[in-house]
Amino acid sequence: MPVQHDRLSRQELYDLVWSEAVSKVAARYNLSDVGLKKIFLKHRIPVPPRGYWQKVAAGKKVQKIALPAVTDADEIVIRVVSPAITEAVAEGEFDAAIEAEDNSPPVIVSEALHRPHGATIALREALRRDPDSQGAVHSFVPEAFGCRVSKSSVSRVLRIADALAKACEARGFTLLHGKKGERIGGQLRVVVDGFSYDISFSERMRQEAYRLTPAELERRKQGQYVYAPAYQYTPTGELTIKIYPMYGSGLRGVWNDTKRRQVEACLGDVMLSLRRVAAWQAAERAKAEAKQVRYEAEQQRRAALRAEIDTERVRVEQLEKDAAAWRRAQNIRAFVDARAAEMAIRAGHPNRTSTADPEARRWLQWASDQADRIDPLRTSPPSIIDTPEHETSPVSIWSFDR
DSSP states (O other), rough: OOOOOEEHHHHHHHHHHTTSSSHHHHHHHHOOHHHHHHHHHHHHHHOOOHHHHHHTTTTOOOOOOOOOOOOOOOEEEEEEEEEHHHHHHTTTTTHHHHHHHHOOOOOOOSSSOSOOHHHHHHHHHTTOOOOTTSSSSEOOOSSSSSSEEEEGGHHHHHHHHHHHHHHHHHOOEEEEETTTTSSSSSOOOOEETTEEEEEEEEEEEEEOOOOHHHHHHHHHHHHHHOOOEEEEEEEEEEEEEEEEEOTTOOOEEEEOOOOSOOGGGGGHHHHHHHHHHHHHHHHHHHHHHHHHHHHHHHHHHHHHHHHHHHEEEEEEHHHHHHHHHHHHHHHHHHHHHHHHHHHHHHTTTTSTOOOOHHHHHHHHHHHHHHHHOOOOOOOOOGGGGSSGGGGSSSOGGGGGGO
């Protein structure tokens, strides 16, 4: 499957992102929102602010941010990741899929620098500093790849770094400056499908016991104090290229010079590993997002189930309270009937369930009303017990001044 690229001018990409949401544009190229926004940032293309499309939908007046003019506006190449590749990646079959998709030309390291990349120029400037105690010069600047090599290997590293930088851009990768002063993410980053990686170069130094120089030996013979470190370091010329981060992917991220193969011959593998790890991370992110969706759905299901259980528990508790209240009301009514019969017997009334005593009748009616107040199946008659609390609470004497 050939590599697919879209070539757009700044104006075309600007018109596109102001005609529909960034998320829709990103989906068109099978990229993440973050990855697409980094392309906008690199080429100084403004994007609609948050809430812009909601205002448009509501018919409110909005203002577009004008596209700033630049003097070196290159054509923008967006590498389109095939959905078929993404599906294959999600199934763990990304090795063969990416190798089939990658038909880019091999990465060739030239014998001499020719029109060096901006990242190479920055690296060359950084490596002009003095060596450290082990004889190595360092590069840790936002505009260049990380590097720690001997002075004798600088020329070779510059040619390799230049080939890598140009190969990255030829494949549609983005070179993003790091954050100045940051220990992690402080050097030039390679952005592949929205994921960024460090590429660094190092040289193996041979550690040996320190040997005094003839001059130092002579001074020591003369009884003078001679400071001697425990070790001395000798450059080996053996280079290492490393991609970071790669942990968890199981993919190769380190290449060393060997007797049979130098790192110059491994740059195609470096490019392929960048694609593989980006594809792996995309698949992992898709899995994580799917897992989050399942998690949230399960949380919602359980919350809804808990709500149903709580509602049912309240209903059952209310039922038990009503049944208990009804039973109490029945007991009171049975007691009232028994009391009425007892009153009739004492009064000698022929009807054993009634009495002629007005006071007794009033009590019987009051007691029946109390049973109705308790019974959930009857309408509760008014009672002084239902008087609001604020009508009976103590008052302040000062309230009578009003």
